[in-house]
Amino acid sequence: MTQGHETRLQIDSLTDKGDGVGQLDGRQIYVTGALPGETVSVRLHGIKPNYAQGELLAVLQPHGARVANFCPHDSCGGCQLGMLEYPAQLDLKRQRLLAALAKRGIQAEVAACLGMDRPFAYRNKALYAVRPGPQGAELGFFRKHSHELVACDDCALQPPLVEAILAEVRAWLGACRIPAYDEQHHSGVLRYLMLRDGRQSGEWMLVLVTLGETLPGVDDLLARLARFPALRSVVHNINPARGNRILGFDNRTLRGDGVIEDALDGLHFCLSPLAFYQINPEQTLRLYREALSQCGLTGQETVFDIYCGIGTISLFLARQAARVVGVELVPEAIEDARRNAERNGLADKTEFFAGKAEALVPELYRQGYRADVVVVDPPRKGCEPAVLQTMLTMAPHTLVYVSCDPDSLARDLAVLLAGGYRLAQVTPVDMFPHTLHVETVARLIRD
Numbered sequence: 001m002t003q004g005h006e007t008r009l010q011i012d013s014l015t016d017k018g019d020g021v022g023q024l025d026g027r028q029i030y031v032t033g034a035l036p037g038e039t040v041s042v043r044l045h046g047i048k049p050n051y052a053q054g055e056l057l058a059v060l061q062p063h064g065a066r067v068a069n070f071c072p073h074d075s076c077g078g079c080q081l082g083m084l085e086y087p088a089q090l091d092l093k094r095q096r097l098l099a100a101l102a103k104r105g106i107q108a109e110v111a112a113c114l115g116m117d118r119p120f121a122y123r124n125k126a127l128y129a130v131r132p133g134p135q136g137a138e139l140g141f142f143r144k145h146s147h148e149l150v151a152c153d154d155c156a157l158q159p160p161l162v163e164a165i166l167a168e169v170r171a172w173l174g175a176c177r178i179p180a181y182d183e184q185h186h187s188g189v190l191r192y193l194m195l196r197d198g199r200q201s202g203e204w205m206l207v208l209v210t211l212g213e214t215l216p217g218v219d220d221l222l223a224r225l226a227r228f229p230a231l232r233s234v235v236h237n238i239n240p241a242r243g244n245r246i247l248g249f250d251n252r253t254l255r256g257d258g259v260i261e262d263a264l265d266g267l268h269f270c271l272s273p274l275a276f277y278q279i280n281p282e283q284t285l286r287l288y289r290e291a292l293s294q295c296g297l298t299g300q301e302t303v304f305d306i307y308c309g310i311g312t313i314s315l316f317l318a319r320q321a322a323r324v325v326g327v328e329l330v331p332e333a334i335e336d337a338r339r340n341a342e343r344n345g346l347a348d349k350t351e352f353f354a355g356k357a358e359a360l361v362p363e364l365y366r367q368g369y370r371a372d373v374v375v376v377d378p379p380r381k382g383c384e385p386a387v388l389q390t391m392l393t394m395a396p397h398t399l400v401y402v403s404c405d406p407d408s409l410a411r412d413l414a415v416l417l418a419g420g421y422r423l424a425q426v427t428p429v430d431m432f433p434h435t436l437h438v439e440t441v442a443r444l445i446r447d
Contacts, residue, residue, distance in 0.1 A: 008042075014035075017436070028051045040057075078155075097406045106410060116280075123157045126193075131182075132182060164228070188211060191211055192208075204228070204232060207273045208235070233258055238250040270340060289316075295317065295375065304375065308326030330354070333354075361386070374394070
């Protein structure tokens with residue numbers, strides 16, 4: 001196997017990053033843009049003892065559902081499945097979930113993946129890197145597996161107003177000669193832009209992330225943005241740290257009150273720059289309604305919502321439960337959750353605690369807190385062992401696990417099944433069309 005060698009390859013599967021995987025001379029070959037079942041022509045590079053990369057040269061035998069990619073910026077790596085028909089994407093995600101469960105010896109009926117009628121312009125949050133380009137500061141996304149910028153103003157997953165606002169920001173960058181952030185030298189001014197919209201409220205927020213406290217040309221920028229009445233808040237965020245973290249912790253409001261509002265199923269939420277909020281409003285509603293349905297609430301239950309964020313799921317639950325106890329690591333999110341509970345008239349049915357779930361959940365149990373139903377919506381890494389053990393000790397009659405990663409879900413389900421629960425329902429939900437990402441709602445019943 002030599003650098004630059006061209007060969008045919010049969011693609012067997014996909015990685016969690018969406019790369020096709022084939023086998024050659026006992027090594028795995030990773031091919032961006034290839035789909036399972038395809039025969040492709042590749043040029044080898046990045047050769048290592050156990051694997052290599054394959055540059056896709058041609059698709060010799062295509063997948064039956066392969067289509068022309070809708071996006072001219074496919075090198076950004078955001079939409080790994082843009083070349084696959086949408087119904088086939090949904091089936092692929094369901095199969096990925098089934099495979100993750102099978103690896104842990106879990107046999108389960110998995111429902112069809114809940115998809116969208118129109119899987120475009122669904123994102124309510126856009127994050128753009130700002131980096132030096134040949135003509136000055138450039139906006140875009142990072143190329144897959146790198147921090148090389150792919151310039152892009154017209155992402156099909158963003159609503160049309162994003163492109164118009166970016167055009168004004170780009171003009172301001174050039175007119176005021178704002179230096180873009182240079183990662184290598186940790187210098188420059190503007191690092192990132194974040195746009196967030198309340199899909200129901202129609203309110204928009206723009207966040208400008210800088211390396212230091214100075215943001216030149218602010219008055220010029222605000223004058224340019226005045227033609228967007230929907231842009232209710234403009235915020236200057238300061239992030240002086242090296243690394244991949246996008247937002248810092250210091251927010252300074254330039255216009256508006258620094259927040260926007262949105263609504264889900266009649267519940268109203270206040271969104272600050274740092275607030276976690278699901279990115280696809282239409283599918284978020286389906287996800288939360290599915291989780292609520294699987295809880296089977298009668299109005300008499302005490303529910304634990306672990307990893308509750310700003311209280312979105314908590315408030316869905318509180319309308320049909322006697323009491324909801326929310327636990328979240330980020331103190332600012334807990335403050336948002338309490339404010340959201342007040343705003344929706346549910347403060348008397350909710351109680352929120354800030355702290356690490358692996359420490360706080362056992363402590364609440366020691367203090368006498370008990371749950372009839374537990375809902376968990378952990379980060380990608382899944383639940384901490386202490387959280388799983390406390391749930392088993394508490395022994396609620398129903399557990400509802402909302403997961404963003406099939407592998408960590410399967411690992412945690414294996415622990416809960418061994419501890420006396422049975423898997424009653426598994427439903428995947430497509431929160432991010434054209435990517436390999438899939439959310440899952442799983443219901444466990446005390447056996």
